[in-house]
Amino acid sequence: MFCEKCGKEILDDSKFCPGCGQLINIHNGRNRISSEDAKYITITSDKKKIIAIILCLLGFIGFGGLHRFYVGKIFSGFIYLCTAGILGIGTIIDLIQLLLGQFTDNVGQPLRR
Template identity: 40%
Template sequence: MSDKKFLPALLLAIFLGFAGGHRFYVGKTGTAILQLVTCGGAGVWVLIDIVMIAMGKFLDKNNLPLAK
């Protein structure tokens, strides 16, 4: 289980997903920068991440599921 929490990641994805906020939070810096440059993949990438986080399928940089 990751030391990163589910709720902050979800809120960051909703409010700062276009800037990769949730990906910076879980340590995925490379893809976070890509989201920042592409405005969250024109919104599509952010929506996919929000669904993945809500379903509990989003992993941190060490491929561990987020803590509840």
């Protein structure tokens, strides 16, 4: 079976697509997950928030952008690395977003606690 959203192959007993995290709909007359259960499911990144915070803090001692490389934002990580975290302002903004839980990975999923 394949995901309707991204086309990645899905195992028969999966509730979510391993590629994009899409909730699996009803297939072949079987309900994989009830709509009541789906209200309480939050899809998060496989990246940990604490590691991203530590890497972000390293930006203040000259290693700007490592947290962006970690979450898969390669291009902006390179920009941060070359500009010292956009003169520290970008690193401060990212640190605030990380602490508030608003920082996401490269596909838009919130980081895991």
